Amino acid sequence: MSSFFTSQHMPCTECGASVRVSEHDTHTCDPERRLEYHLFQLRDEVATFDDGLSAYLASAQGRFAQWLAERDRPDANR
Amino acid sequence: MADAKKIVKRVIEEPWMGNWDALDEFVAEDYVGYDPSQPEPIQGRDGIRANLQQYLDAFANARVTVDDQIAEGDKVATRWTGRGTHTGEFAGTSATGKDVTVSGLTISRLVDGKIAEEWTTWDTLGMLVQVGAIPAATTA
Numbered sequence: 001m002s003s004f005f006t007s008q009h010m011p012c013t014e015c016g017a018s019v020r021v022s023e024h025d026t027h028t029c030d031p032e033r034r035l036e037y038h039l040f041q042l043r044d045e046v047a048t049f050d051d052g053l054s055a056y057l058a059s060a061q062g063r064f065a066q067w068l069a070e071r072d073r074p075d076a077n078r
Numbered sequence: 079m080a081d082a083k084k085i086v087k088r089v090i091e092e093p094w095m096g097n098w099d100a101l102d103e104f105v106a107e108d109y110v111g112y113d114p115s116q117p118e119p120i121q122g123r124d125g126i127r128a129n130l131q132q133y134l135d136a137f138a139n140a141r142v143t144v145d146d147q148i149a150e151g152d153k154v155a156t157r158w159t160g161r162g163t164h165t166g167e168f169a170g171t172s173a174t175g176k177d178v179t180v181s182g183l184t185i186s187r188l189v190d191g192k193i194a195e196e197w198t199t200w201d202t203l204g205m206l207v208q209v210g211a212i213p214a215a216t217t218a
Contacts, residue, residue, distance in 0.1 A: 007207045008204065011174075011208055037176075
């Protein structure tokens with residue numbers, strides 16, 4: 001695809017905030033907005049994390065990992 | 079023409095804040111709107127609702143604010159800025175979480191205190207570039 005146009009405003013690549021192109025060099029990301037933006041990019045992974053973890057724990061490999069973790073867990077009474 | 083400006087300002091800004099009553103109050107039943115981004119003229123209040131809803135569905139916290147207005151005769155010219163966060167599919171582009179800012183101009187013709195006709199042009203290309211539907215130019 002060819003590129004031929006730049007908008008007066010463009011989203012910051014780090015935080016997604018709409019920034020005037022002329023102010024991109026002086027723009028400082030708001031940490032909260034940056035976190036929000038990165039979490040949004042990971043939303044599909046976050047949404048499927050619980051299901052993925054449950055499926056893993058139910059698998060043979062997951063059950064073994066749980067058994068191993070249980071075996072290696074320091075004895076709380078020791 | 080102060081009232082005409084206020085009427086147009088309310089109709090342009092308030093639906094984005096959830097106040098659709100402004101349309102019933104200040105838009106004529108036989109309203110027609112012309113917007114180059116729409117294949118057909120926007121017909122009536124329901125047409126306005128449907129047009130705005132597609133942006134409200136795709137952009138969280140979508141807002142339009144009026145920057146300037148000029149009135150003459152039965153017409154009001156309004157310069158406005160739209161902002162929102164791209165959180166839903168738009169123009170075939172999946173949500174990006176990016177904030178967008180676009181500007182536009184609307185000329186409204188009023189009849190008996192209601193908007194009967196409007197002509198709008200806005201930065202559709204800029205919107206598509208900002209959400210990544212069209213690649214932005216790179217500087218060498």
